[in-house]
Amino acid sequence: MASQIFEELFDSKARVKILKFFFRNETGYFDLPTIAKRVQERGPVVKKELVRLLKIGFIQKRNRPSI
Protein backbone atom coordinates (compact mmCIF):
# COMPACT_ATOMS: atom_id res chain seq x y z
CA MET A 1 0.00 0.00 0.00
CA ALA A 2 2.62 2.46 1.08
CA SER A 3 4.71 1.86 -2.01
CA GLN A 4 1.63 2.58 -4.13
CA ILE A 5 1.31 5.91 -2.34
CA PHE A 6 4.91 6.73 -3.26
CA GLU A 7 4.36 5.64 -6.85
CA GLU A 8 1.48 8.08 -7.14
CA LEU A 9 3.28 10.81 -5.27
CA PHE A 10 6.45 10.51 -7.35
CA ASP A 11 4.58 9.73 -10.54
CA SER A 12 6.81 6.80 -11.46
CA LYS A 13 7.25 3.28 -10.20
CA ALA A 14 10.77 3.11 -11.60
CA ARG A 15 11.79 6.29 -9.80
CA VAL A 16 10.53 5.00 -6.46
CA LYS A 17 12.47 1.80 -6.90
CA ILE A 18 15.61 3.66 -7.94
CA LEU A 19 15.40 5.98 -4.92
CA LYS A 20 14.99 3.01 -2.61
CA PHE A 21 17.84 1.22 -4.33
CA PHE A 22 20.22 4.10 -3.67
CA PHE A 23 19.13 4.45 -0.05
CA ARG A 24 19.62 0.74 0.56
CA ASN A 25 23.07 0.89 -1.00
CA GLU A 26 24.20 4.20 0.38
CA THR A 27 27.93 3.96 -0.20
CA GLY A 28 27.86 2.03 -3.46
CA TYR A 29 28.41 3.17 -7.03
CA PHE A 30 26.72 1.19 -9.78
CA ASP A 31 26.63 1.31 -13.57
CA LEU A 32 23.43 1.56 -15.57
CA PRO A 33 23.02 -2.15 -16.47
CA THR A 34 23.49 -3.14 -12.83
CA ILE A 35 20.92 -0.65 -11.57
CA ALA A 36 18.44 -1.65 -14.29
CA LYS A 37 18.82 -5.29 -13.35
CA ARG A 38 18.50 -4.72 -9.64
CA VAL A 39 15.37 -2.57 -9.89
CA GLN A 40 13.89 -4.72 -12.67
CA GLU A 41 13.24 -1.89 -15.09
CA ARG A 42 14.31 -1.33 -18.68
CA GLY A 43 17.61 0.42 -19.33
CA PRO A 44 16.25 3.51 -21.12
CA VAL A 45 13.67 4.11 -18.37
CA VAL A 46 16.35 3.91 -15.70
CA LYS A 47 18.69 6.14 -17.72
CA LYS A 48 16.01 8.81 -17.95
CA GLU A 49 15.46 8.77 -14.20
CA LEU A 50 19.19 8.81 -13.49
CA VAL A 51 19.61 11.91 -15.64
CA ARG A 52 16.86 13.62 -13.66
CA LEU A 53 18.31 12.61 -10.31
CA LEU A 54 21.73 13.79 -11.44
CA LYS A 55 20.31 17.14 -12.43
CA ILE A 56 18.87 17.82 -8.98
CA GLY A 57 22.05 16.60 -7.31
CA PHE A 58 20.49 13.60 -5.60
CA ILE A 59 23.13 11.34 -7.08
CA GLN A 60 26.54 11.87 -8.62
CA LYS A 61 28.49 9.98 -11.19
CA ARG A 62 32.10 8.97 -11.50
CA ASN A 63 34.00 6.55 -13.70
CA ARG A 64 35.05 4.16 -10.98
CA PRO A 65 32.78 1.55 -9.39
CA SER A 66 32.42 1.08 -5.64
CA ILE A 67 35.43 -0.64 -4.16
Next chain:
Amino acid sequence: MKKKIKKKSKIKKRKINKKSRKGRNRRVVRKIKRVAKGGGGRFYYGLNPKFEFSNELKNLMLTPPPASFNRMAKRISALGRIKVALVSGVFLNKENVADLMIVGDDVDRRKFKNFLKSLEAEIGTQIIFAIMDKEEFQYRRAMFDRFVRLMLEGPHEVLIDRIGL
Protein backbone atom coordinates in the same frame (compact mmCIF):
# COMPACT_ATOMS: atom_id res chain seq x y z
CA MET B 1 14.40 -3.31 -68.90
CA LYS B 2 13.39 -5.35 -65.94
CA LYS B 3 16.79 -6.94 -65.68
CA LYS B 4 18.50 -3.58 -65.47
CA ILE B 5 16.43 -2.50 -62.53
CA LYS B 6 17.16 -5.73 -60.74
CA LYS B 7 20.87 -5.28 -61.20
CA LYS B 8 20.74 -1.74 -59.91
CA SER B 9 18.90 -2.68 -56.77
CA LYS B 10 21.41 -5.41 -56.06
CA ILE B 11 24.27 -2.97 -56.24
CA LYS B 12 22.46 -0.60 -53.94
CA LYS B 13 21.89 -3.31 -51.40
CA ARG B 14 25.54 -4.23 -51.37
CA LYS B 15 26.53 -0.61 -50.92
CA ILE B 16 24.23 -0.20 -47.97
CA ASN B 17 25.57 -3.34 -46.39
CA LYS B 18 29.10 -2.11 -46.77
CA LYS B 19 28.20 1.21 -45.26
CA SER B 20 26.65 -0.26 -42.16
CA ARG B 21 29.59 -2.58 -41.73
CA LYS B 22 31.91 0.38 -41.82
CA GLY B 23 29.76 2.16 -39.27
CA ARG B 24 29.89 -0.80 -36.96
CA ASN B 25 33.65 -0.97 -37.27
CA ARG B 26 33.92 2.67 -36.40
CA ARG B 27 31.74 2.17 -33.35
CA VAL B 28 33.89 -0.73 -32.21
CA VAL B 29 37.05 1.28 -32.68
CA ARG B 30 35.57 4.12 -30.69
CA LYS B 31 34.67 1.76 -27.88
CA ILE B 32 38.14 0.22 -27.84
CA LYS B 33 39.67 3.67 -27.64
CA ARG B 34 37.39 4.55 -24.75
CA VAL B 35 38.21 1.37 -22.87
CA ALA B 36 41.93 1.81 -23.51
CA LYS B 37 41.73 5.26 -22.00
CA GLY B 38 40.70 3.70 -18.71
CA GLY B 39 37.49 3.70 -16.76
CA GLY B 40 35.80 1.65 -19.44
CA GLY B 41 33.95 4.75 -20.64
CA ARG B 42 31.27 3.81 -18.20
CA PHE B 43 29.71 5.87 -15.49
CA TYR B 44 28.92 4.68 -12.02
CA TYR B 45 26.16 6.32 -10.07
CA GLY B 46 25.91 6.73 -6.32
CA LEU B 47 24.22 8.88 -3.70
CA ASN B 48 25.49 12.44 -3.51
CA PRO B 49 26.38 13.03 0.15
CA LYS B 50 25.80 16.75 -0.32
CA PHE B 51 22.15 16.37 -1.25
CA GLU B 52 20.21 18.41 1.31
CA PHE B 53 17.13 16.26 1.76
CA SER B 54 18.82 12.87 1.85
CA ASN B 55 18.03 12.10 5.48
CA GLU B 56 14.42 13.24 5.34
CA LEU B 57 13.77 11.41 2.11
CA LYS B 58 15.44 8.28 3.38
CA ASN B 59 13.32 8.20 6.52
CA LEU B 60 10.24 8.63 4.39
CA MET B 61 11.09 5.97 1.83
CA LEU B 62 12.43 3.27 4.10
CA THR B 63 9.78 3.26 6.83
CA PRO B 64 8.33 -0.23 7.01
CA PRO B 65 5.05 -0.35 5.09
CA PRO B 66 2.75 -2.54 7.21
CA ALA B 67 -0.10 -2.58 4.72
CA SER B 68 2.08 -4.04 1.98
CA PHE B 69 2.58 -7.16 4.10
CA ASN B 70 -0.96 -8.17 3.26
CA ARG B 71 -0.21 -8.21 -0.43
CA MET B 72 3.03 -10.06 0.23
CA ALA B 73 1.23 -12.73 2.26
CA LYS B 74 -1.10 -13.35 -0.64
CA ARG B 75 1.77 -13.71 -3.08
CA ILE B 76 3.62 -16.10 -0.77
CA SER B 77 0.49 -18.21 -0.32
CA ALA B 78 0.42 -18.83 -4.05
CA LEU B 79 3.90 -20.39 -4.03
CA GLY B 80 2.88 -23.74 -2.57
CA ARG B 81 1.36 -25.27 0.55
CA ILE B 82 2.67 -22.60 2.87
CA LYS B 83 2.44 -23.12 6.62
CA VAL B 84 4.38 -20.19 7.99
CA ALA B 85 5.82 -17.00 6.57
CA LEU B 86 7.49 -14.32 8.58
CA VAL B 87 9.52 -11.24 7.79
CA SER B 88 12.28 -9.53 9.73
CA GLY B 89 15.46 -7.65 8.94
CA VAL B 90 15.18 -5.17 6.06
CA PHE B 91 11.39 -5.35 6.09
CA LEU B 92 11.30 -3.90 9.60
CA ASN B 93 14.58 -1.97 9.42
CA LYS B 94 15.90 -4.19 12.17
CA GLU B 95 18.91 -6.46 12.32
CA ASN B 96 18.33 -10.19 12.19
CA VAL B 97 19.89 -13.34 10.74
CA ALA B 98 17.47 -13.39 7.81
CA ASP B 99 14.84 -11.16 6.25
CA LEU B 100 12.35 -13.75 5.17
CA MET B 101 11.53 -17.24 6.39
CA ILE B 102 9.07 -19.51 4.64
CA VAL B 103 7.90 -22.87 5.90
CA GLY B 104 5.92 -24.94 3.44
CA ASP B 105 5.72 -28.09 1.41
CA ASP B 106 5.98 -28.30 -2.39
CA VAL B 107 7.16 -24.73 -2.79
CA ASP B 108 7.48 -23.94 -6.50
CA ARG B 109 11.12 -22.89 -6.80
CA ARG B 110 10.70 -21.07 -10.08
CA LYS B 111 7.74 -19.10 -8.84
CA PHE B 112 9.64 -18.32 -5.70
CA LYS B 113 12.64 -17.09 -7.67
CA ASN B 114 10.46 -14.68 -9.65
CA PHE B 115 8.71 -13.51 -6.50
CA LEU B 116 12.06 -12.90 -4.82
CA LYS B 117 13.39 -10.94 -7.81
CA SER B 118 10.46 -8.55 -7.89
CA LEU B 119 10.50 -8.21 -4.12
CA GLU B 120 14.20 -7.34 -4.19
CA ALA B 121 13.53 -4.75 -6.86
CA GLU B 122 10.80 -3.19 -4.76
CA ILE B 123 12.79 -3.21 -1.54
CA GLY B 124 15.98 -2.08 -3.26
CA THR B 125 18.37 -4.63 -1.86
CA GLN B 126 19.15 -8.31 -1.66
CA ILE B 127 16.99 -10.38 0.65
CA ILE B 128 18.39 -13.05 2.92
CA PHE B 129 15.84 -15.83 3.05
CA ALA B 130 15.31 -19.37 4.24
CA ILE B 131 12.87 -21.96 2.98
CA MET B 132 12.21 -25.24 4.71
CA ASP B 133 9.48 -27.83 4.80
CA LYS B 134 7.23 -28.34 7.77
CA GLU B 135 9.09 -31.38 9.03
CA GLU B 136 12.44 -29.64 9.06
CA PHE B 137 10.96 -26.59 10.74
CA GLN B 138 9.39 -28.62 13.53
CA TYR B 139 12.57 -30.61 14.05
CA ARG B 140 14.68 -27.46 14.19
CA ARG B 141 12.24 -25.80 16.53
CA ALA B 142 12.14 -28.80 18.86
CA MET B 143 15.91 -28.85 19.16
CA PHE B 144 16.13 -25.09 19.71
CA ASP B 145 18.00 -24.48 16.47
CA ARG B 146 19.76 -21.14 16.67
CA PHE B 147 18.48 -19.80 13.37
CA VAL B 148 14.84 -20.65 13.96
CA ARG B 149 15.02 -19.37 17.53
CA LEU B 150 16.48 -16.04 16.43
CA MET B 151 13.78 -15.64 13.81
CA LEU B 152 10.95 -16.45 16.19
CA GLU B 153 12.24 -14.55 19.19
CA GLY B 154 13.83 -11.59 17.46
CA PRO B 155 11.90 -8.71 15.92
CA HIS B 156 9.58 -10.18 13.33
CA GLU B 157 6.18 -9.90 11.76
CA VAL B 158 4.10 -12.98 11.03
CA LEU B 159 2.50 -12.92 7.57
CA ILE B 160 1.10 -16.43 7.47
CA ASP B 161 0.62 -18.88 10.32
CA ARG B 162 -1.33 -22.08 9.70
CA ILE B 163 0.20 -24.26 12.40
CA GLY B 164 -0.31 -22.00 15.43
CA LEU B 165 3.21 -20.81 16.24
